[in-house]
Amino acid sequence: MSLTRRAFTAGTLAAAAGMFALPRAALAANAAYLMAYFTESPQMQGANYGLHLAVSQDGWNWTPLNQNNPVVTPTAGTLGLRDPFVLRKQDGTFVVLATDLNGTNFGLNNQYLHVWDSTNLTSFTGYRRIQMHTLATHTWAPTAFWDASRGQYGIVYSAVNGGRDLFQVNYTSDFRTVSAPQIFFNPGFGVLDGDIVVDGATTYLYYKNLNDGYLYGARSSTGQPNSFTTYTGGLRQGTAIEAPLLLKANDGGWRLWGDSFGPVNNDYYAWSTGSIGGGSWSVMNQRDYTPPLNAKHGSIIGISATEYAGAVSRWGLPAWVRLKSSNFPDRYVRHANRIGRLDAYPFDPYQDQMWRLVAGLADGAGVSFESVNYPGSYLRHYNYEIRLDVLDNTATFRADATFYRTAGLADSAWSSFRSYNAPTRYLRHYNYLLRVDPISTATERQDATFRVTS
The missing domain is CATH 2.80.10.50 (Trefoil (Acidic Fibroblast Growth Factor, subunit A))
Structure with a gap:
């Protein structure tokens, strides 16, 4: 389980705040980024298991919203979340998925995920929990992607099946009802914390190998269950790493973030590459990126100038530096x-x-x-x-x-x-x-x- 996914002038942002949301076709050229996360700190003084948001115009340096307080907190299940994942759906709106776990009781069996809907990231509505399986195990670190061949979304998560952690998938059209679970990725050793990005005809899955503690990338030409082949060497910075977060940047390059293992370590490390297919990643200098304060195991999406301005206007920028x-x-x-x-x-x-x-x-x-x-x-x-x-x-x-x-x-x-x-x-x-x-x-x-x- 994770212990931890262009500058604008003020006038431009103010003008953008009054515009309607961009249609999906215009969203290809994202102008900024949004990160969702929860928070922890070494002695847990900063622990909060609600949905936190931060924004960035370069995708490297992040500004927490709402004074780094949660914008919404679960009201059912364990009453807390970890590992929030934000997906832009095919209609341009958003869905948020998260592990149903309030704190660090990693022995708790839970078959459910938290779910919210959002039109433009200024409110989160339709809260519900969805049951993913009936196994006596957890449902950790969800990620989701659009499977064009099925015309459905795949929700992928970590669960113990057959004695070790692997990735299961359920398919859905509405994030309310889901198909029966299937094994999605089982390489013969324990894996955790998958993140999936579809780029053209290739689906990329990045994950943590529980045997050696490194991050790896796998890919598939179909995105179907059990079709992925690992193609990168192991990646790690610091003494431990988990929760890979894969992002195609606005400039066409790629970023990979990894969460440090536990709240006492540096919260994130990062890599970059110009060609994800080559499987070679360059370590980023920590001068070049600044994660949100106390952020753990998040997700990142590209957003428009309108969405950036709307989120800043709704939730506010920090009163501190x-x-x-x-x-x-x-x-x-x-x-x-x-x-x-x-x-x-x-x-x-x-x-x-x-x-x-x-x-x-x-x-x-x-x-x-x-x-x-x-x-x-x-x-x-x-x-x-x-x-x-x-x-x-x-x-x-x-x-x-x-x-x-x-x-x-x-x-x-x-x-x-x-x-x-x-x-x-x-x-x-x-x-x-x-x-x-x-x-x-x-x-x-x-x-x-x-x-x-x-």
Whole structure:
């Protein structure tokens, strides 16, 4: 079971929000992306088993919606979900499928999936559960695809059958009634967490091999049960990986995301390729992607500009930011014991990395960083060391806590922060502690460069 699937101006988005949904024929050229997921963190302070959404305009860097709170939560079964999967149906609307499991009781037998419908991702209606089989086992990590030869959708999921985890499939026209289950993929060893994408005449299935812990890709010219042949080598980053998430990007390239095993590890790793048929994937640098805060085992779909604008308008963007390090991209600016630090994500309390980026306390043209979990406390320098202190409203404090945001010293697409009252010094990390220092070397420029993200 998984423990964990072009920029617009504000004016463009506002205009798009008032448009009608694009017809299916126009959706081939998606303008943005949406991710669905649930959340966990190392000590489970961030655990929430409802449906979470995030959006992205490049498919790499994600912005949570609804303040990273769920947009809908199951009201039947276990009252929680894992592994949500969003599918655009043939009529252009959406269906959401999810594992019926609230928490981490992986020994629970459950034959059902949660299901919702959505017209445009601004509401989720028609909630129901559908029974997929009668086996004394689980129904985990659903994925779905359109089988044109049958004129039906296939719902594929993990279940134990014959003593090991394999993939079963049920076919449906309406996601309300389903056919009897069939074995879909049984390579002779345990498999988990399938994701399926149909591209032209080929159906691709990516999965986790439970024998060796690696991700693999299989393909079929028909998409029919028991017709898939594995064609890639094993893929893994970090110490463990699962929940492959396969996406054909807007530029025609492909991305593969893998969820780390368990909430204590980095949440996602990524690969890319220009040709999925070649079976060769390049590891992505973590500088180049930022998953949603605490996100686990999600799914990604392409969406239109109208759908992007509608989702943002309905659910709202975060009232907080995070600062990601340029040269240690798995680490984020946080406070711990009132000391400013750079620590590897994830960690708890996860709120320690969340900041309200407000007008500078000493100069409104600058910025100050107010702690989300300690309101009224701000990052400030004292003897050039960064710490979190309660605002005492003195001129000295306001000056110490004010910075000018500039183009990143190591990457102009990122940001650096120059001290207001020590104007030759910038916010940087040194031995993972935050300081304000003069910057001259290439390493120091990297230390002083951050991505402002959510």
